[in-house]
Amino acid sequence: MKTGFNSIKRIFILSIVSIFLLAATMSITAVAESDNMVIIPYGDSEYRYMVVDQGEGTGFELTDFDDSNFLTGDAGFGSIYSGCLLTSSDYVSTEWALNSDILVRKEFYLPAGASNLKVFVAIDNDVQVFVNGVDISGGLQVHEGCPSWNSFEFQADDDLLNAGTNLIAVRGRDRGVASFLDIKVTADTPHQEIPEFPTIALPIAAIIGLAFFFQRKKDE
Incomplete structure (x- = not known):
């Protein structure tokens, strides 16, 4: 009878461990992706210009x-x-001469199914934005006065986006006094739905627990 008791005990322990591992795996999956992500933040590095x-x-x-x-x-x-x-030293990292254009390029990665890509721009003075070679800004957009975060917001059509490597290219134009350019890129990524915790798992654990209990009583 002792052998039967030990077998049920092992099954019960393995079942409980499996349930906790399943729950942990689903928790990890849940935080792996979010609906909206910053793909390129303001102040990012490694641009080609x-x-x-x-x-x-x-x-x-x-x-x-x-x-x-x-x-x-x-x-x-x-x-x-x-x-x-x-235009203070807190935000200017790379010099851009007055009364000139700056051409900026940067590759970035998108997962399959990404959508709703937006480009936010801080500029002094004017800006034109391209994604994968296509103008999404409608030409050179004019801006007066000091630069500020999100002065412009442009959206790329979903059919422009690649699963994998993409390219953003920006032309900035300065017309004197001060120059500044920085961008932020965001996109929606496919949301990983959290599967429901199997409703049968807990009843099974309860049944095995009861079997363990009654077998132990019997052995006594």
């Missing part, structure tokens, strides 16, 4: 453009100017 005369650099937005001659720099791009908050 080039400062050019206004209007120069046609084709820099294309995915097959050779940017090997571009420099590597961190956002924000700009000049130090005491009259605006974002």
